[in-house]
Amino acid sequence: xxxxxxxxVTQGQAGRNxxxxxxxxxxxxxxxxxxxxxxxxDIPAADAAPRPDETTQPGDMRDLAYGLVRVLDEDGAAVGAxxxxxxxxxxxxxLRTMALTRAFDARMFRAQRQGKTSFYMKSTxxxxxxxxxxxxxxxxxxxxxxxxxxxxxxxxxxxxVDMMNQIYSNTGDRLKGRQLPIMYSAREAGFFSISGNLxxxxxxxxxxxxxxxxxxxxxxxxxWCGEGSTAEGDFHSACTFASVYRxxxxxxxxxxxxxxxSFSGFAGAEATTFAARAVGYGIAGLRVDGNDILAVYAATRxxxxxxxxxxGPTLIEHFTYxxxxxxxxxxxxxxxSAEESSLWPLGDPIARLKQHCIxxxxxxxxxxxxxxxxxxxxxxxxxxxxxxxxxxxxxxxHPMESLFEDVFEEMPWHLKEQQQQMLxxxxxxxx
Amino acid sequence: xxxxxxxNMIQAINSAMDVMMERDPTVVVMxxxxxxxxGVFRATAGLQAKxxxxxxxxxxxxECGIIGVAVGMGAYGLRPVPEIQFADYIYPALDQLVSEAxxxxxxxxxxxxxxxxxxxxxxxxxxxxxxHSQSPEGIFTHCSGIKTVIPSTPxxxxxxxxxxxxxxxxxxxxxxxxxxxxxxxxxYDTPAKSWAGHADAQxxxxxxRIPLGKARIAREGQALTILCYGTMVHVVENTVAAHxxxxxxxxxxxxxxxxxxxxxxxxxxxGRCLIVHEATRTSGFGAExxxxxxxRCFYHLEAPIERVTGFDTPYPHSLExxxxxxxxxxxxxxxxxxxx
Ligand SMILES: Cc1ncc(C[n+]2csc(CCOP(=O)(O)OP(=O)(O)O)c2C)c(N)n1
Ligand SMILES: [Mg+2]
Numbered sequence: 001x002x003x004x005x006x007x008x009v010t011q012g013q014a015g016r017n018x019x020x021x022x023x024x025x026x027x028x029x030x031x032x033x034x035x036x037x038x039x040x041x042d043i044p045a046a047d048a049a050p051r052p053d054e055t056t057q058p059g060d061m062r063d064l065a066y067g068l069v070r071v072l073d074e075d076g077a078a079v080g081a082x083x084x085x086x087x088x089x090x091x092x093x094x095l096r097t098m099a100l101t102r103a104f105d106a107r108m109f110r111a112q113r114q115g116k117t118s119f120y121m122k123s124t125x126x127x128x129x130x131x132x133x134x135x136x137x138x139x140x141x142x143x144x145x146x147x148x149x150x151x152x153x154x155x156x157x158x159x160x161v162d163m164m165n166q167i168y169s170n171t172g173d174r175l176k177g178r179q180l181p182i183m184y185s186a187r188e189a190g191f192f193s194i195s196g197n198l199x200x201x202x203x204x205x206x207x208x209x210x211x212x213x214x215x216x217x218x219x220x221x222x223x224w225c226g227e228g229s230t231a232e233g234d235f236h237s238a239c240t241f242a243s244v245y246r247x248x249x250x251x252x253x254x255x256x257x258x259x260x261x262s263f264s265g266f267a268g269a270e271a272t273t274f275a276a277r278a279v280g281y282g283i284a285g286l287r288v289d290g291n292d293i294l295a296v297y298a299a300t301r302x303x304x305x306x307x308x309x310x311x312g313p314t315l316i317e318h319f320t321y322x323x324x325x326x327x328x329x330x331x332x333x334x335x336x337s338a339e340e341s342s343l344w345p346l347g348d349p350i351a352r353l354k355q356h357c358i359x360x361x362x363x364x365x366x367x368x369x370x371x372x373x374x375x376x377x378x379x380x381x382x383x384x385x386x387x388x389x390x391x392x393x394x395x396x397x398h399p400m401e402s403l404f405e406d407v408f409e410e411m412p413w414h415l416k417e418q419q420q421q422m423l424x425x426x427x428x429x430x431x
Numbered sequence: 432x433x434x435x436x437x438x439n440m441i442q443a444i445n446s447a448m449d450v451m452m453e454r455d456p457t458v459v460v461m462x463x464x465x466x467x468x469x470g471v472f473r474a475t476a477g478l479q480a481k482x483x484x485x486x487x488x489x490x491x492x493x494e495c496g497i498i499g500v501a502v503g504m505g506a507y508g509l510r511p512v513p514e515i516q517f518a519d520y521i522y523p524a525l526d527q528l529v530s531e532a533x534x535x536x537x538x539x540x541x542x543x544x545x546x547x548x549x550x551x552x553x554x555x556x557x558x559x560x561x562x563h564s565q566s567p568e569g570i571f572t573h574c575s576g577i578k579t580v581i582p583s584t585p586x587x588x589x590x591x592x593x594x595x596x597x598x599x600x601x602x603x604x605x606x607x608x609x610x611x612x613x614x615x616x617x618x619y620d621t622p623a624k625s626w627a628g629h630a631d632a633q634x635x636x637x638x639x640r641i642p643l644g645k646a647r648i649a650r651e652g653q654a655l656t657i658l659c660y661g662t663m664v665h666v667v668e669n670t671v672a673a674h675x676x677x678x679x680x681x682x683x684x685x686x687x688x689x690x691x692x693x694x695x696x697x698x699x700x701x702g703r704c705l706i707v708h709e710a711t712r713t714s715g716f717g718a719e720x721x722x723x724x725x726x727r728c729f730y731h732l733e734a735p736i737e738r739v740t741g742f743d744t745p746y747p748h749s750l751e752x753x754x755x756x757x758x759x760x761x762x763x764x765x766x767x768x769x770x771x
Contacts (some may be wrong), residue, residue, distance in 0.1 A: 009457055009507070009508035009509070023484075023485050025466075025484040025485070025488045025489075026489075027484075031467070118558035118559075118560075118748070119558075119560075169748050169749035170749075173749070177747065177748050177749025177750060178560075178561070178745070178747050178748055178749075179560055179561070179748055180559065180560030180561070180562065180563070180748055181748075183560070195562070196519070196560065196561065196562025196563070197519070197520060197522070197523075197562055198492060198520075228491075228492045229492055231491035231492045231493040231496065232492060232493050232494075232495075232523065233493060233495050233496075233523060234523075259463075259492055260463070260464050260468075260471065261464045261467065261468035261471075261489075262463065262464055262468075262489050262492075266489050266490065266491050266492075267491055267492070268491070329471070330471075334468060335467055335468045392558070392748075392749060393558075393749075397749040397750060398749065398750070400750065400753055402750075403742070403744055403747055403750045403753055403754060404742070404744055407743070407744050407745070414712075414713065414743060415742075415743060415744070418712070418742045418743060418744075421760075422742065422753055424763075425753075425759045425760055425763065426753065426759075428759055428763060429759045
């Protein structure tokens with residue numbers, strides 16, 4: 001009898017004459033040096049997905065968890081039942097906010113490379129996911145984001161300088177230099193403190209939504225995590241609570257195909273869609289073209305209206321692609337085909353909305369180029385302003401004693417002692 | 432006859448897994464990004480290509496799942512070496528570690544065991560903020576049934592990791608990431624050093640083991656005993672050299688089981704004891720060490736035992752070096768102990 005382990009580990013009974021079991025370990029379609037292949041993606045026509053009423057029972061709309069909600073077609077026309085029919089000023093605001101996010105990312109990535117801070121994460125290619133959703137929510141709906149939804153803050157007109165102060169961990173940092181760059185917190189923007197620990201925000205968003213419902217409020221919650229993060233237990237706890245209490249919450253899964261070096265197959269994508277996680281929990285599930293901001297907007301509006309009508313939670317999978325590395329610490333050429341991002345079949349969210357606006361006659365290439373230039377300057381000026389408050393590791397930071405503040409509301413004796421010890425130490429070191 | 436090669440700590444850890452996978456077909460390596468990519472710190476680089484995907488594989492991002500699956504594989508008869516990408520992300524796995532792996536032998540009266548070695552980079556000094564810097568060893572030393580091992584050199588990392596993998600009990604193997612690529616003397620404002628030229632970076636390419644529960648005297652001395660482990664061994668060595676005090680530096684290497692004989696002998700000889708760790712102070716492993724030394728060496732002590740630790744705050748970002756128990760904090764403590 002064969003002994004695949006060959007180690008004396010007891011194997012199953014010999015003589016039963018059964019075929020040997022095999023372990024399936026997923027493998028992405030393309031690795032470095034190989035050509036990217038997206039032919040296995042089934043991309044339905046832009047007008048294919050039906051739009052059910054917001055009060056539809058989850059069991060009556062299961063197909064939407066396996067299809068793809070789209071609005072913008074290949075020619076940049078807005079088509080189908082999900083077309084939100086937005087006025088020109090909203091379309092141009094979407095375009096500008098996405099371009100601003102990209103410019104911001106470019107500038108801050110460079111700042112990290114120049115040694116001005118320790119870390120940065122871009123959202124390139126995924127701008128529509130956060131911005132489309134933020135613009136479809138009410139300003140006072142509460143967001144529980146992951147680290148890749150900086151677009152929410154920009155869509156809510158949060159000051160660039162404030163975000164940069166956090167990235168530089170400087171004297172202007174509202175978080176007092178305590179958090180890794182981009183782990184923002186902005187209560188006034190309805191933006192919950194970002195955690196470095198994946199998916200913890202999911203049940204928290206459900207709890208916020210349950211509280212809002214229990215208090216007879218009208219505000220809803222929304223949360224985001226990556227497709228890789230859906231494997232964490234917290235994701236599943238959140239779905240169970242959301243389902244049981246019909247919490248007014250929108251749970252977004254940003255399926256950008258990669259989780260650092262692991263492709264979506266390691267989160268279960270070979271077997272089903274992420275939107276289909278909703279089916280088992282009895283939650284409404286939508287699978288959306290995440291590079292089509294009109295589709296993201298329309299799906300979020302649908303889910304928000306449903307939640308506000310006490311129809312309960314919606315799980316939305318945003319099908320997109322992580323164009324850049326995971327973070328400044330990552331080099332994606334080591335594990336994926338370099339061709340992938342350029343061959344991504346759902347295109348680029350900015351290019352697609354731009355094409356749509358041009359087709360509508362409300363935009364043109366010259367205006368777009370002028371906007372990009374203006375935004376680059378805006379971001380550059382903001383960075384200069386923020387750098388006046390200091391950059392990481394160059395002396396300008398919150399006062400030393402602030403290290404011990406906010407551990408508790410009131411500082412216990414042992415922290416007071418340690419605070420004094422630290423101040424004495426820095427004096428002893430001549431600093 | 433085994434060859435000797437220069438290795439940094441990552442290469443030594445990689446070599447330990449390589450040697451063990453070669454020797455023992457039940458050893459499997461698993462974790463987030465460890466397969467094709469070879470881990471975010473490259474510690475498992477090349478292993479999947481060499482041993483195949485049945486034995487080296489990426490996992491879904493669920494630490495609780497990773498450890499739970501490792502318990503099941505251990506129950507089958509495999510010897511899993513799961514990686515938790517950062518020690519800061521081990522908390523979702525606590526139930527599987529503390530309630531399951533750590534107690535399986537006991538509650539089944541030896542019918543089932545959990546012979547896993549959980550590797551995880553830990554500790555700060557890299558501007559990683561509060562979720563890439565923590566030192567949670569005290570959580571594990573506090574729970575019965577789990578061993579905790581922390582190397583401080585490439586040579587020790589390999590020998591200890593081999594011993595941990597061979598050990599039939601669950602072991603947490605915390606890798607001080609600040610010294611992966613070179614020893615760190617605590618002076619963050621000087622250029623980073625590599626392991627080049629360091630005697631303990633001369634590592635046999637083949638099999639050898641360093642038994643768990645055996646400390647290493649990193650420096651012999653008469654004036655006081657300093658107990659430390661991981662990154663802090665190097666910070667202490669450097670501080671002692673600059674200070675000039677004739678300290679005996681004991682690198683514990685394994686916290687559970689603890690080499691109490693070496694500790695006792697050293698403190699009885701010197702009559703003074705300083706304990707240094709990077710982890711937070713309250714209920715840190717230093718408290719246990721202090722109690723042990725007090726219980727066993729009280730009548731030999733000439734000064735109160737001191738602890739140098741991280742402060743009882745979350746790990747900060749911009750004020751990392753105010754938090755870190757560096758040369759000044761250690762020097763002040765030495766002076767305090769020596770003055771009596
Ligand atoms: C609990 C926990 N485990 C592991 C990590 C390390 N980690 C950070 S991001 C990441 C990948 C997440 O991928 P995905 O959820 O797809 O989000 P994306 O980065 O693609 O936006 C991993 C493994 C972490 N931050 N927290
Ligand atoms: Mg992802």
